[in-house]
Amino acid sequence: MARPKSFDREDVLEKAMDTFWERGYEATSIQDLVECMGINRGSLYDTFGDKRGLFQAAIAFYDNKVVRKAIAHLEAPGASKQAIVDHFQGLAAPEDADCRGCLITNAAVEIGIRDPDLHRQIVANWQRVEDAFFKALTRAQDKGEVAAEVDTRSLARYFTCVMQGLRVMSKLRPDPIVLQSIVTVTLSTLQAPEA
Amino acid sequence: MARPKSFDREDVLEKAMDTFWERGYEATSIQDLVECMGINRGSLYDTFGDKRGLFQAAIAFYDNKVVRKAIAHLEAPGASKQAIVDHFQGLAAPEDADCRGCLITNAAVEIGIRDPDLHRQIVANWQRVEDAFFKALTRAQDKGEVAAEVDTRSLARYFTCVMQGLRVMSKLRPDPIVLQSIVTVTLSTLQAPEA
């Protein structure tokens, strides 16, 4: 009954996400977005409302796609200690050559509590990551890979926090050896229970 | 021989720092700065060059004043394990009601490697913090408060990283209990050597 959209919402949203990821929210102009997304201003406003709405959509996209994939091995059935170790090893060797860090960490720092909707999105994301750690830790404890007296909830929060720290450092092209040594110390909290 | 400045450079610089700290670099306009500093645009440009120059000066001011004070107890002669513990306890109970986090962490995330001068300032600051941890750790090791086999350089880097993570989380008004549990786990890496 009407002319169909000439672009795919997810496609252009991913491009917008990339631009926000690279430059941040404030430093990205609508003009930048129009150019990188390859659609017209009118279509952009029609589809996403305004700049803030597009950013929130980009955050949601990141949460659903990038983060989901990044913690898939933590959430996999049966994942335990090794999944956590692997996860942090991945953080120590970032393929992030252009130093974008983590879009959600960046948004937390740049926007903070100024946008309540965004605030909620970020907290929910962190909670999801924390829960993924928590479940893997609990499983590790059940398997005897982690000492029974360890407070797995605290440890999960701690891992989530260290992740933020690593993401911040990644923004400044750190020496991989530095990241590696940090991860090694971080994972030392996972020492096997005394025999 | 000439008319003296009617304002004190440090005074207005501190006010500029506060504004950048609260809103970030991009979100702070020259107009905002003019109003909060209480000087005219002309004086601002005359004294600090441009917005970027003012921001760099604000970062330097933060480094010299805020950070210096924050790590004074770490750099104090004789400081060792207790100074580190105290430092992290302070991070767990931030008086940061308006969620500003750390100006340097914020700058690292927002600007990253885009401004080489700023990049250098941030790296230098992190190095200073790391070295403060390192010296306190080495002293703690000498005193036997920390096991001799611990890699103090790695631990210092690790502490610096966790600090960044805590600063990021502080931007979203976290539950103090969460921060406290993170700090507890973080400090568990400082366990006394086996008797």
Add this chain to the structure above:
DNA sequence: ATCGTTGTTGACTATTCGTTCCAGAATATC
């Protein structure tokens, strides 16, 4: 008191910002 120098002031630039709007193009239904 005068003069040279420097700081202050606010109007001014040109550009860019986010956003709106509308004429024309494209498509599904009839």
Add this chain to the structure above:
DNA sequence: GATATTCTGGAACGAATAGTCAACAACGAT
């Protein structure tokens, strides 16, 4: 093919942006 509906492209909006500039004011040295 006619019509209704939707999408597209680009012009245009006022507000805000970073930065400039020249007239004016205030001081120290003479």
